[in-house]
Amino acid sequence: MVKFYGKPVYKGIAVGPVVVLKNEDQKVKRRKVDRPEEEVAKVEQGVKTAQEQLQALYEKAVVEVGEASAAIFEVHQMMLEDEDYLDAIYNMIRAEQVNAEYAVAVTGDNFSEMFAGMDDDYMKARSADVKDISNRLVQCVSGNQDAGLNFKEPSIIVADDLSPSETVQMDKKKILAFVTVHGSANSHTSILARMMNIPALIGVPLDLDKIQSGMKAVVDGVQGEVVFEPNEFVCEEAERKIKKEQEKLQLLQELRGKENVTLSGRQVNVFANIGGIGDVGYALENDAGGVGLFRSEFLYLGRDNFPSEEEQFQAYRQVLQTMGEKKVIIRTLDIGADKQVDYFNLGKEDNPAMGYRAIRICLKQPDIFKTQLRALFRATVYGNLSIMYPMITSTEEVEKIYAIVEEVKEELRKEQITFKDPEQGIMIETPAAVMVSDKLAQMVDFFSVGTNDLTQYTLAIDRQNEKLDDFYNPHHEAILAMIQMITDNAHKHGKWAGICGELGADLELTETFVKMGIDELSVSPSMVLPLRKRIREIS
Numbered sequence: 006m007v008k009f010y011g012k013p014v015y016k017g018i019a020v021g022p023v024v025v026l027k028n029e030d031q032k033v034k035r036r037k038v039d040r041p042e043e044e045v046a047k048v049e050q051g052v053k054t055a056q057e058q059l060q061a062l063y064e065k066a067v068v069e070v071g072e073a074s075a076a077i078f079e080v081h082q083m084m085l086e087d088e089d090y091l092d093a094i095y096n097m098i099r100a101e102q103v104n105a106e107y108a109v110a111v112t113g114d115n116f117s118e119m120f121a122g123m124d125d126d127y128m129k130a131r132s133a134d135v136k137d138i139s140n141r142l143v144q145c146v147s148g149n150q151d152a153g154l155n156f157k158e159p160s161i162i163v164a165d166d167l168s169p170s171e172t173v174q175m176d177k178k179k180i181l182a183f184v185t186v187h188g189s190a191n192s193h194t195s196i197l198a199r200m201m202n203i204p205a206l207i208g209v210p211l212d213l214d215k216i217q218s219g220m221k222a223v224v225d226g227v228q229g230e231v232v233f234e235p236n237e238f239v240c241e242e243a244e245r246k247i248k249k250e251q252e253k254l255q256l257l258q259e260l261r262g263k264e265n266v267t268l269s270g271r272q273v274n275v276f277a278n279i280g281g282i283g284d285v286g287y288a289l290e291n292d293a294g295g296v297g298l299f300r301s302e303f304l305y306l307g308r309d310n311f312p313s314e315e316e317q318f319q320a321y322r323q324v325l326q327t328m329g330e331k332k333v334i335i336r337t338l339d340i341g342a343d344k345q346v347d348y349f350n351l352g353k354e355d356n357p358a359m360g361y362r363a364i365r366i367c368l369k370q371p372d373i374f375k376t377q378l379r380a381l382f383r384a385t386v387y388g389n390l391s392i393m394y395p396m397i398t399s400t401e402e403v404e405k406i407y408a409i410v411e412e413v414k415e416e417l418r419k420e421q422i423t424f425k426d427p428e429q430g431i432m433i434e435t436p437a438a439v440m441v442s443d444k445l446a447q448m449v450d451f452f453s454v455g456t457n458d459l460t461q462y463t464l465a466i467d468r469q470n471e472k473l474d475d476f477y478n479p480h481h482e483a484i485l486a487m488i489q490m491i492t493d494n495a496h497k498h499g500k501w502a503g504i505c506g507e508l509g510a511d512l513e514l515t516e517t518f519v520k521m522g523i524d525e526l527s528v529s530p531s532m533v534l535p536l537r538k539r540i541r542e543i544s
C-alpha cells in the first residue's frame with residue numbers, strides 16, 4: 006500500500022483499477038543499439054500491423070460515416086507506403102544506430118514540420134496526418150497498443166498530464182477518476198473533470214514507472230489523496246464515504262423543481278456549463294435552468310480535421326431540441342492556448358495564453374468562423390439559442406463580428422434557409438473589455454463574465470502554470486470590483502449580466518454576487534443544486 010497527496014479539483018471518491026497513460030515523449034527514448042537490422046525489421050513489421058489497423062478502421066468508418074469521410078484512412082495507408090518517409094527512418098536507424106521507436110518518432114516530427122512549413126493550405130493540413138501516422142507506427146513498433154484512450158472497464162486514469170484533446174476523447178462512463186503528476190487547477194482538463202463530476206487530483210508526485218495499469222487504487226478527492234494497492238480497511242472506508250456522498254446527493258434532489266430565489270425574493274438564473282451533447286443529460290438531471298456556456302471548441306478537439314457545417318449543425322440542433330424551451334448559450338470556438346488542435350496549424354507561440362486564440366482566429370480566418378455561424382444560425386429555429394463571442398477586447402471587434410454575421414445571414418437568405426435572430430452576447434474576460442463595458446453594453450444583448458481568464462489577465466498569472474496556483478486568487482478585490490462594474494454597465498443599458506467562469510460556483514461568493522445584481526450564474530452541472538441551496542438561504 007502506498008499513499009500520495011495532491012490537489013483536489015473535484016471532491017469525489019473513487020475505487021477501481023488504474024490505467025496509466027504515458028505521453029509520447031515519455032514513451033519514446035533514444036537508445037543506442039548493437040543490431041540496427043533488428044530495429045529495421047521491427048519497423049517493417051510495425052508498418053504491416055499499422056496497415057492492417059488502418060484497413061480495419063477504413064472498413065468500420067465506411068459503414069458508420071460513409072466512404073467520403075472514411076477516405077482519410079486510405080490516405081494514411083498511402084502515406085505509410087511513402088518511400089521517402091520509410092527510407093528516412095531506415096537511414097537514421099543504420100547511420101545513428103538508434104532504436105526503431107526513436108527513429109520513427111523523430112522522422113515523423115521532421116516530416117510533419119516540413120508539411121507545416123509549406124505554402125499550400127492542403128499540404129499544411131497534412132502535417133497533422135503525418136503526426137498521427139507516426140504516433141500509430143511508434144505504438145505498433147513498441148507493441149504498446151493497449152495504452153490508448155480506449156480502455157475497457159471503468160478505471161482511474163493516472164498520467165503525467167492530460168490535454169483537453171485527450172480528455173474529450175475518453176469515454177466518460179469509463180472514467181472513475183483522474184490522477185495527474187502535473188496540471189493546474191484552472192486548466193481546461195480540471196474544468197472538464199468538474200464538468201464530468203469526476204474525482205480528480207493534480208500535482209501528485211508520482212513516478213509513473215512504478216505504477217502499473219491494472220493495480221487497484223482509491224482516490225479521495227476530499228482529503229486530496231490517492232492510495233495504490235490499498236488494504237481492506239482503506240477500501241471499506243472509501244466505500245463508506247461513497248455511500249455518504251450518495252446520501253448527500255440524494256438530499257439535494259429534493260431541490261429539483263424549486264426556484265433559485267433568495268429569502269427576500271430575488272431570483273437568479275442558475276444554468277449549466279457543458280462541453281458537448283454528452284453533457285446535456287447532466288445539465289437536465291441536475292435541473293439546470295438552461296445552458297449558460299456550451300464550449301463549442303470541444304467539438305473541434307481530438308480529431309484530424311475541421312467539423313463540417315452539417316456536423317456542427319446536427320450537434321447544436323440536438324442540444325437545443327433536448328433543452329426544449331430553455332435557453333442555450335453557445336460560445337463560438339475558443340481554440341488556442343491550452344486547447345491546441347494540430348489541423349489549425351497555429352504554430353508555436355512563446356505566450357499562447359496571450360496569443361492567437363478564440364475570436365482572433367475567427368476574425369483572421371473568417372471561413373472557419375462563417376462555417377460555425379452558418380451552423381448556429383441554421384440551428385436557431387430548433388430552440389432558444391443565444392450566441393456568445395469569447396476573448397473580446399474592443400468595440401471594433403464586435404463591429405467586425407457583426408459584419409461577418411450579416412454576410413452569413415445574407416447567404417442563408419439567398420439560399421432560402423430559415424433562421425431566427427438569436428440573442429448575441431460577449432464574454433467579458435479581458436480587463437480591456439471591463440474598461441469599455443459601458444460602450445460594449447450598448448452593442449450586445451448580454452455579458453457573461455469569464456472569471457478564469459479575467460483572473461489570469463488581471464493578475465498577470467498564467468492559469469496553466471501550476472507553480473502559480475497559490476497566487477491565482479479570483480477573490481482578489483480587483484476582480485470583484487470588475488464584476489460590479491460589468492454588472493452596473495450592463496444594467497445601465499437594460500442588458501443582463503452573468504458569470505460562466507468557475508468563480509460562479511464558489512458558494513462563499515454567492516451572496517456577494519446576488520448583492521452585486523448578477524442575473525445568472527452558469528456552473529458545472531453538479532454545482533447547480535448546491536448553488537440553488539445556497540441562494541435559497543440568502544436573506
Ligand code: PEP
Nearest residue numbers: 434455456457458505506
Ligand atoms: C473563462 O475564461 O472564465 C471561461 C469561462 O472560459 P474558458 O474557461 O473556457 O476559457
Ligand code: MG
Nearest residue numbers: 434455457458
Ligand atoms: Mg475564457
